[in-house]
Amino acid sequence: MANKVNKLIGKCPVCQENMEITEIKCNDCDTKIRGRFFLDKFSRLDPDQHHFVEVFIRSRGNIKEVEREMGISYPTVRNKLDEVIEALGYQPEDSPDDNKAKKRKEILDSLENGEIQSQEAVEMLKNI
Incomplete structure (x- = not known):
């Protein structure tokens, strides 16, 4: 039976700090090297974030394509992208x-609070 190889995790499952x-070790000659080796930034991503990045890259950053492939809305794509950016x-x-x-x-809050009149709000909204 072949040795089982676990997937590398980048965040501690206990405290969520970086691992x-x-x-x-070399699997062929059994050479081992000990030291402190830090993981790259992408190792910090959880499995869902990894999947999102794969889909995003495969779609060449086309958000419409990511929406279609993952079956999620534009705001959800943006939120997932922001989560990945922060995780990195x-x-x-x-x-x-x-x-x-x-x-x-x-502008709408100002209108609602009576700070501006409706015509002023319309003009301000046109200029955005």
Whole structure:
């Protein structure tokens, strides 16, 4: 029976901190090297995030294609992408569409709070 090889995990299942490898071995000649070997950033991704990245890359970043293949909505694709970005140690940036949505919400909130009149809100929304 062949030796079972477990999938490498990048996060500790107990505390969720990054794991480190302390020994590597050649399966052919049994040479072993001990030390501190750090995992790459992609090892930090959980299985669902790995799958998302594979689909995203295979789709060449085409969000419509990712939506279709995974059966999820545009906001869900964006949320999953943001989760991957954060898991890799980066901060997701707001897209121009996100900034427009924030400005629209601010204008509508101002209108609702009586801070601006409806005609003023219409003009402001046209200029976004």
